[in-house]
Amino acid sequence: MEDWKKNLYILTASVFIVMSGMTMIIPFLPLYLQELGVTGHREVTIWAGLITGINFFSAFLVSPLWGRLADKHGRRLMVLRSGFGMAIVMVLMGFATGPWSLFFFRLLNGTISGFNPASIALVSTNTPKQHVGYALGILQAGSVAGTISGPLFGGLMAEVFGFRTIFNITGLFVAIAAVTVLLFVKEDFTRPETEEKTSTWQDFKKVAAIQPIPFIFVLVFIIQFSLIGLNPMVSLLVDELSGGTNSAFFAGLAVSVMGFANMTASPKLGKLTDRKGAQYVLFGSLIGAAVFSIPQAFVTELWQLIVMRFLVGLCLGGLLPAANTLIRKLSPNGMESRTYGFSNSFLFLGSMFGSMAGGLIASAVGIRGLFLIAALLQVIGVFIIYYRVIPKLREKRGCSSG
Template sequence: MTGTIAVIRGFGPVFAILFGLQFISMGAMEMSGPFWPLRIEELSSSGGIFALAGIGVYVGPMLGVSLTSSLWGRMGDRYGNRLMMVRALAGLAITQILVSFAQDVWLILLLRFLQGCCAGYIAPAQAYGIQITGGRNRGVLLTWLQVATNVGSLGGAFLGGLILDASSFTTINLAAGFICAVCAIAAWAILPRPVAVVVAQAQAQAQAQAQASRTDRALVRQDHVAKGRATAPVWSLLTLMGMMLASRMVLQVPFALYMVEVFRAPHWVTGFSYGLLALGFVVAAPLWAQFFNDRSASFILGWMILIAGGCALLTSLAGLTRSIEYFAVIYLLWGSLLGGTTPILVALISAATADGRQGSVLGTAQSWQQIASVAGIAIGAGTTQIFGLASVFPLVSLLYAVSLFTAVGLWLCARPRLPVGDSL
């Protein structure tokens, strides 16, 4: 952990600004996250509309992000990732304020889709961080930015529950919109423009330090080509990341309904329990990042097998318990395992990509995450409608078991070396 703290200090004050902006803005957006089904149920005139809109309210912004993230990533590579961050925050602010006044289900769905199209903040923030640091310790950097998102999720969900108990859903969205507007102004005023010369020098230094590793990898690549094996498993990593994320997102729509039906929980308990997943992630993710830093792909994928198995076991137990205390502990442990999944796999993908294409590849990764999230949400909502709320946790466990076998296949075919840290 001491080494991780030293690395973070080495990133400088810009990292603290990035972390704060991501924490605050993503927390603001997550204030309404677990409570959308309650709002949609309130506005729906029939069970069929509720079933469709309950999925669409989550799927809409994800579809918007998946359709535009690659475009915004290329725009960031061309015009600057800082500008794309400001654009995304402004888009979130405007659409969140508009959706707070919407009283029609279909208008809400349209605005949520437009919100996704205008958003795409995380990918340019990651690319900007890599650009500022010259690609040093990208695994740790990307993990801590993901930690910021999950810290925001923890605080945002809990705060949203408190606001909903005391006021209204409209208040939640208005507050989130104004917070994102303040973040957009702060990003424009505080974040420095990357100086081309400084960035070029940092990149040149990183490239010089990694030249020997590149040469070794080129020899390994040639050997693998001769053997007919994959040499750049970016799409394989995207697939595994998407499967594990889809497994997690199955619970997005039914979670609040499950908490009410099974535990009779008030809103603040629902928000708190929802945030425990993020808390586990926050606590464990930096430890996973340090543990995996400079490790080979085969080593990491071997651990992905164990993590997927652990997630399958924990979600099975969560579906069996009727104790809110045990459920909360299980959710916390599940979140701690998730800290070793998405940010680590994204770091592998980033490390396998040239510096000048970071915005593009991270945008593609974000699009892929949104597609996986849409699939998970659709599967979860459909299963709930057909088999009831009792089926959701067994389904999640089954999907994690599928991810486990996928990780086994990738581990068997993995390249001997693909470091997470400064190797590229």
């Protein structure tokens, strides 16, 4: 088997394990906070939001730094740093003595996290360019599968082992994934002979000067904000449509069916990206996401919502892999990981602001209005691709052929 394929399959399995572990705590986080002494519904809700959000915020801040180190020392090293670091922090979370200590460990986790983004950078830079779309689609499928499975595993295991033990188990599995990468993943990396002393801001200006990279960063933010960050609000509409009967189950189903569709479509749309061009897959997928987001504001039956979520999930499978493929092709030589680092910062911002703004928007315009605003953002993204991304790429192709 070719090295790039072996790396891809091992990293996909490792990403599945890590993403499962990272999402295991979602079902019982409020309950764990109560065990740590937080009382009252309002206090638990506030602490849960803070502890969830601080992870994204710290990851947003340090992502460019890890990208810089990856370009200097190799992407595989960043995967290992993140894997072993998160394994230790996950175990420490099981020894939290109160909400502040758990808050600190989540802050630390976000600071050293980045297993999935580092794996994307490693796969994209060590895969032949004609197969990058397919490879990133497979990796995306592994990530989404882990995100779907994690809450299910976490909920079941918490019932059997208790909350604190879950953190130890999760840390162990993340460590196993890191050891697997250490033993079996190889990277074709040549350290730069000359090291240019630049600041993060100088690096960003150099990357952003390459068109249409800044617009792709904006698209990543829009995708994450409108399709991922707003996910927690779906449970409110599920509760309304189900009449309060089995709301938790159906809310989980509505999120899971979107993830399952994403996982199924990612490899196929990745192959299409390699054949037709990432910009066209990105364009078509975002149109589809907008079209299927609008009816969610008008559904009257639960099954209608679930069908629409499934169709949106199919479109989502082509969005981030296509965006990452474009970033790989456009990033300056020797700055691939830094470019991904900046892109990941926009992604984490989308997750953070989507989670924070979802509640505010829903309180102002209602949960159904939330879907219309999400669709509006996606339509804006469609115009950005049509008027900014595709023309710029055509200009580049014309210049290179000329």
